[in-house]
Amino acid sequence: MSDQAVANEIQRILERGRAASAGAAADGLCHDCGERIGAERLAALPSAVRCVGCQAAWEQVQTGT
Ligand SMILES: [Zn+2]
Secondary structure (H helix, E strand, O other), X not given: OOHHHHHHHHHHHHHHHHHHHHOHHHHOEOOOOOOEOOHHHHHHOOOOOOXXXXXXXXXXXXXXX
């Protein structure tokens, strides 16, 4: 392996680790319905894994109402 190939491999592994630690929203898609989570929502709540609609429904389930 050339130095460049090693560097590329390390970069790939690092990026994979970052995506995994960022969770389901790493691709910006809702965990429940697969729709895009709005950029504004992600900016306000980077850890958001659901779109607004699915988050509201999920919270209703959690609170039992
Ligand atoms: Zn959704």
